[in-house]
Amino acid sequence: MNDASIEVSGLRKRFGPTQALDGMTFSVAAGTVTGFVGPNGAGKSTTIRVLLGLDYQDEGHALVCGQRYAALKYPLRRVGALVEAAALQPSRTGRNHLLWLARSQRLPTDRVKEVIDLVGLDSAARRRAGGYSLGMRQRLGIAAAMLGDPEVLILDEPFNGMDPEGIIWIRGFLRSLAARGRAVLVSSHLMGELQGIADQVVVVGRGRVLADATVDELVARAGSDRVLLRSPTPSEAAAVLQRAGARATVTDRGTVIVGGITAQRVVEVLSPAGVAFSEVTAQRASLEDVYLQLTGGATQYRAGTQVQP
Numbered sequence: 581m582n583d584a585s586i587e588v589s590g591l592r593k594r595f596g597p598t599q600a601l602d603g604m605t606f607s608v609a610a611g612t613v614t615g616f617v618g619p620n621g622a623g624k625s626t627t628i629r630v631l632l633g634l635d636y637q638d639e640g641h642a643l644v645c646g647q648r649y650a651a652l653k654y655p656l657r658r659v660g661a662l663v664e665a666a667a668l669q670p671s672r673t674g675r676n677h678l679l680w681l682a683r684s685q686r687l688p689t690d691r692v693k694e695v696i697d698l699v700g701l702d703s704a705a706r707r708r709a710g711g712y713s714l715g716m717r718q719r720l721g722i723a724a725a726m727l728g729d730p731e732v733l734i735l736d737e738p739f740n741g742m743d744p745e746g747i748i749w750i751r752g753f754l755r756s757l758a759a760r761g762r763a764v765l766v767s768s769h770l771m772g773e774l775q776g777i778a779d780q781v782v783v784v785g786r787g788r789v790l791a792d793a794t795v796d797e798l799v800a801r802a803g804s805d806r807v808l809l810r811s812p813t814p815s816e817a818a819a820v821l822q823r824a825g826a827r828a829t830v831t832d833r834g835t836v837i838v839g840g841i842t843a844q845r846v847v848e849v850l851s852p853a854g855v856a857f858s859e860v861t862a863q864r865a866s867l868e869d870v871y872l873q874l875t876g877g878a879t880q881y882r883a884g885t886q887v888q889p
């Protein structure tokens with residue numbers, strides 16, 4: 581395995597009655613962005629905290645750059661992390677916070693100006709960090725993570741509190757890091773945030789990996805590509821398609837959802853049977869659909885209701 585990487589294997593961790601990690605296993609290669617996604621309580625933060633030596637596993641191992649974080653000689657030069665945007669001294673300016681960090685880690689203070697520019701905090705860097713919005717604090721946290729120009733970046737929910745411009749920025753930023761050979765692990769509880777930036781997606785639930793695949797593989801694995809059909813005689817259309825071996829369901833809006841055959845095949849079946857139709861549209865399963873399928877049984881908490889295990 582390449583040196584600039586993350587390797588998590590068989591991690592188990594219990595907090596009292598809660599099995600937070602239950603055999604968590606995955607790796608992140610250099611030059612890639614890996615999305616780490618799962619519902620609240622799935623074990624993402626605990627995994628990241630163990631990787632960074634902020635918490636200890638009961639079993640398994642968690643390595644960064646081939647070593648335990650605690651064994652790294654110059655950790656900030658090897659691994660940059662964003663774990664808690666709020667960990668700030670509010671009376672300090674953003675710039676002073678970074679200067680203090682750089683000095684305390686024996687990193688060159690010239691780097692402070694570079695990382696401020698890198699994250700677009702130039703205009704706010706001399707203001708007290710206590711007055712920063714959550715999005716600005718996230719940028720400051722990312723600037724801090726970048727101080728040592730590390731090989732590995734681990735970001736826990738960096739999109740939280742970001743406005744649309746910030747989200748676009750962070751997406752481009754993470755891609756550019758991967759293009760420069762960095763290994764990037766980015767957690768999120770929203771799959772959509774990772775579409776278009778993650779090379780690999782590790783979907784987790786209840787402390788273990790539910791899927792570890794590329795975005796395309798995940799969507800294909802779900803096998804839920806569908807065809808939407810509009811016909812003045814939906815029941816007849818559905819019956820003809822079912823006789824041809826397709827799955828066809830008439831919705832309460834009078835459309836027909838067809839599965840198991842392509843849009844072109846739908847046309848080929850309906851036309852000779854004399855069934856009229858006004859629309860035949862191929863619908864690709866979205867990453868969000870796949871995520872919901874994968875994590876449906878692993879969701880611990882949903883808005884307003886607690887789902888029993």
Ligand SMILES: Nc1ncnc2c1ncn2[C@@H]1O[C@H](COP(=O)(O)OP(=O)(O)OP(=O)(O)O)[C@@H](O)[C@H]1O
Binds near residue numbers: 600620626
């Ligand atoms: N210090 C702790 N003490 C007790 N239980 C904990 C502690 N830290 C985490 N847990 C529990 O472990 C489980 C995993 O939590 P974790 O924060 O790792 O999940 P997560 O995937 O990061 O979720 P979120 O998106 O909500 O941050 C949860 O059930 C959580 O309540």
